[in-house]
Amino acid sequence: MDMYVAKKIGMSDADYNELLNKYKHIIVYRGKTEIAHWNDCIDEIKKYTKKKAINELIKAKKIQEKINVILYYIDKLNK
Secondary structure, three states: OOOOHHOOOOOOOHHHHHHHHHHHHHHHHHHHHHHHHHHHHHHHOOOOHHHHHHHHHHHHHHHHHHHHHHHHHHHHHHO
């Protein structure tokens, strides 16, 4: 929902901003939870043997990329 729609349905600016901030907090919380999950995956990968670690290296890199995307999105929301 954007401000235009909010005004059309009679929602005040304060209510719109409160709702928007609630959604931002939910997204940030979910992002942090997901980052914790992926960090747990990375920790598990670090326990692998050398042979298994080599086989899992690409997966670990993709996990870090996911974390970076989530952090970027959270940073944008907080600005």
